[in-house]
Amino acid sequence: MTAPVDGGDRLRAALLDDATLVRAVASGRRKGTQPRWRRIEARYVDLKSGRHLQVTSYDATQAHTANHPVGAGSADAVDALLAEGFATWHLDAAEETHQVRVTKRGEVLMHTARRAEPVAVERDHDREKQRLLPPDDPIFRALGLAGADGRIKPSRMAKYRQVEEFLRLLDATVAEARAGGHLRRPTAQDPLRIVDLGCGNAYLTFAAQRFLGTVRGLPVEVTGVDVKQQSRDHNTEVAQRLGLDSRFVVGTIADAVLERDPEVVLALHACDTATDEALARAVEWQAPVVLAAPCCHHDIAAQLRRTPTPAPYGELTRHGILRERLADTLTDAVRASLLRQQGYRVDVVQFVESQHTPRNTMLRAVRTGAVPDGVREEYDALVGDWSLRPRLATLLESVDS
Ligand SMILES: C[S@@+](CC[C@H](N)C(=O)[O-])C[C@H]1O[C@@H](n2cnc3c(N)ncnc32)[C@H](O)[C@@H]1O
Structure with a gap:
């Protein structure tokens, strides 16, 4: 790594280098500035009309994409981005990576x-072809998603799409955490420690390891935890077949013992309050990055059934289906608030499209250490009014004490 230099011109040049830029991510805000976007990502794409700088800008709820022709168009776009006032940039180039911090x-x-x-x-523009892990990657054959011809089996297409969506969210979150200085740069001697809690058959565990390790070139060390012995045996055998050094342990999320605290915690479709256990472990480990896709939500639903609904919200719980949906929303809203109170920046986003599975939200969290004003008071009022006792709150009491 080189010593830091005042690199305004170098940053601009690296962003405009369409031959070597893999992608750039900017986020955060410099003191006294107010970028219009929470985060932007930029990469070059080859369209029929020539090469363009593609900028995807994220606000709190959605992504906006614009393409700027290389030349005056991309130069103007880069200058506009540099003027937004982002605090950090992370650039992946073919032979280098650049971490950039802009002081106040x-x-x-x-x-x-x-x-x-x-x-x-x-630089492929076609989203269908822009696979994060191509269908012929060896993991898909080993996991039974692809046939011997390297094509995804029609019956496993939904799972493959889920893997791709998961990788997109993981990639963006890791890049954002690294750009913000919240996640260190891993080395071959000290790889990024990832744990997948409730890993099941480890589709997403292996995909995370292959993608971050081979596509992004980040040294990673992956551990899967599941309560089922069969899961450990199956996954260990697949890892051996693939020549991957992933480790799998049998244990509960609450009690799993890891040699060192993980830095990226994954919990995907861990049933009911197992997601709360995973989030509590992440807080206990002070994990910089957490991705949790909740599964079924029974705990708050049961509490809503037992306690009277505060006025004037009776209509929200009168009908079973609406009460269940409200319980799902309350569960994840409360989880997000509790993580924010622990210094995490949290987004609750769509994981996969709802026609593929109803379990389609994801909490993605980066530990920044900042606790927004008023978040605790709002939380207290919410759980007080609805007489809720969220499982995560109970678990965090023992983490805090
Ligand atoms: C629905 S599967 C999801 C598997 C995988 N994460 C995925 O998304 O493809 C849930 C897995 O979590 C495991 N599990 C549930 N509760 C657990 C707990 N408390 N501790 C460890 N594993 C748990 C189950 O054995 C199961 O393999």
Whole structure:
């Protein structure tokens, strides 16, 4: 890694280098500035009309994409992005990565690290072809999603789409955490520690390891935890077949013992309050990145059935189906608030489209250490009015004490 230098011109040049830029992510805000977007991602794409800089800008709820032709168009777009006032940038280039922090006085501090192995620059525009892990990746055959011809079996297409969506969210969250300085740069000697709690057959565990390790070139160490012995045996056998050094342990989420605290905690479709257990472990470990896709929500639903609904919200719980939906929403809203109170920046986003599965939300959280004003008071009023005792709150009491 080079010493930091004032790199305003270098940052601009690296963003405009359409031959080597893999992608750039900017986020955060410099003191005294108010970027219009929470985060932007930029990459070059080859369209019929020539090469363009594609900028995807994220506000709190959705993504907006615009393409700017290389030349004056991309230069104007880059200058506009640089003027937004983002605090941090992370650039992946073919042979290097750049971490950039812009100080409150506008100084651009740029650290550059050479990659051990160059990575390919993908400029394919077609989203269908923009696979994060291609269908012929060996993991899909080993997991039974693809046939010997390297094509995804029609019956497993929904699972493959789920894997792709998960990787998109994981990729964006890890990049954002790294750009914000909340996640360290892993090395071959000290890889990024990832744990998948309630890993089941480890589709997403293996996908995370393959994608971050081979596509993003990040050294990673992956552990899967599941209460079922059969899951450990199956996954260990698949890992051996694939030549991956992933580890699988039998244990409960609440009690799993890991050699070192993980930095990325995954909990995907862990049943009911197992998601709360996973979130509590993440807080206990002070994990910088957490991705949790909740499964069924019984705990708050049962509490709503037992306690009278506060006025004037009776209509929200009168009908069973609406009460169940409200319980789902309350459960995840309360989880998000509790994580925010622990210093996490949290987004609750759609995981997969709802026609594929009703279990389609994801909590993605980055530990920034900042606790927003008033979040505790709002939470107290919410659970007080509805007489709720969220499982995560109970679990966090023992983490805090
Ligand atoms: C619905 S599967 C999801 C598997 C995988 N994460 C996925 O999304 O494909 C839930 C898994 O979590 C495991 N599980 C549920 N509660 C658990 C707990 N408290 N501790 C450890 N594993 C648990 C189950 O054995 C099961 O394999």
